[in-house]
Amino acid sequence: MRVEKYQIDDHNSQLQGKHQRKLDNLSVDIPQAEEVISKLAAFQIAIPSWALGTGGTRFGRFSGGGEPGSLEEKMEDIGLLHALNQSSGAISLHIPWDIPQNYQDIKALAAQHGLSFDAMNSNTFQDQAGQAHSYKFGSMQHVDKAVRKQAVDHNIEVIRHGVELGSDALTVWLSDGSSFPGQLNFRKAFQNTLESLQEVYAALPSNWKMFVEYKAFEPNFYSTTVGDWGQSLLYASKLGEKAYTLVDLGHHLPNANIEQIVSLLLMEGKLGGFHFNDSKYGDDDLTAGSIKPYQLFLIFNELVEGMDAKGMDHTTGLGWMIDASHNVKDPLEDLLQSVEAIMIAYAQALLVDRKALNEAQAQNDVARCQEILQETFRTDVRPLVAEARLRGGAALQPLELFRKLKVRENLIQERGLKTVATGL
């Protein structure tokens, strides 16, 4: 299914009057509205190929139907999102779930949907059919060199696929770790992992980046070999200038101050990528901004402040991606909601009165500092986000149009009710 331009235009013309009134009201108090709108219009958030199907837990999976069964259909789904919001113009592939049959065809399809290829993801957390060695006890950390080599070779193969497609980054997330005290020698596990990563790093093309993603727990529950930002930063620093830390919001211990982590990584020039989601308990992979919207805003506040301090381009300076799972919602609706929440937080961060905040900080005026941040957080910036969409040819209300056009019903008709997306 495709969303046609006339359908978006019809939808927008029906909502235009109300939208314009809200935008005019908001703009009275926001002198920099135009600047914010153009930054929002430029901002793109990649969609991972594995987020298009229904997620699940170890207790079950309840498919909603019409799931994409091939890489081509996954790209079609992201094309639909991008047509609706013009903010999801990139796809992040996971190998071996998404090995392209024909690079040229896949590239042509991406161009048709206006998509680029975001970071490539390797997978050494599952065993694949026909694989010589098992990752049961880790991959790059493994005590057996043959297993480590298999993991390294796989990552190099992922880079090769990415080069063919025009990607320029590799995200390495390792599930390596241990589930019981005494199982691992921490130093040996670190050294083995570092050496393996170094071999992969040596195979990176000169214009590529490597993102080292950390995670505190799961699937190992006693130790994780890239368990926090300190460990990731150690690897990234030892690897070299093309290696960066990747922050996934769900990968911290409860109540971690992620905004502070982000600030310091940016200061060190070592923040490379970002995976958005939200959580209440663990790596819950819920819709961005659905549980802790204030935290999302505070993170964006540090991102904008830190990137501006370094003169970084907000759109291209970091790899932005949603890494969520959808157990009870339509995956496409959920992704539209995540993108909207991210855009809102970004817009609010752009509106923070930095001069006033700096002054209040310098005077230790704690109450004023809080007022400045909360004043912005409580501003309803949705008309600015909608205006950015309108100008880009997207829908004023993407979710509303998704439902009106019966996108899911159409996909079920085309693909069937019992399709299952490849991935987790």
Ligand code: PSV
């Ligand atoms: C691991 O939990 C993770 O966040 C990594 O980014 C993986 O590649 C992705 O989820 C999919 O399993």
Ligand code: MN
């Ligand atoms: Mn992730």
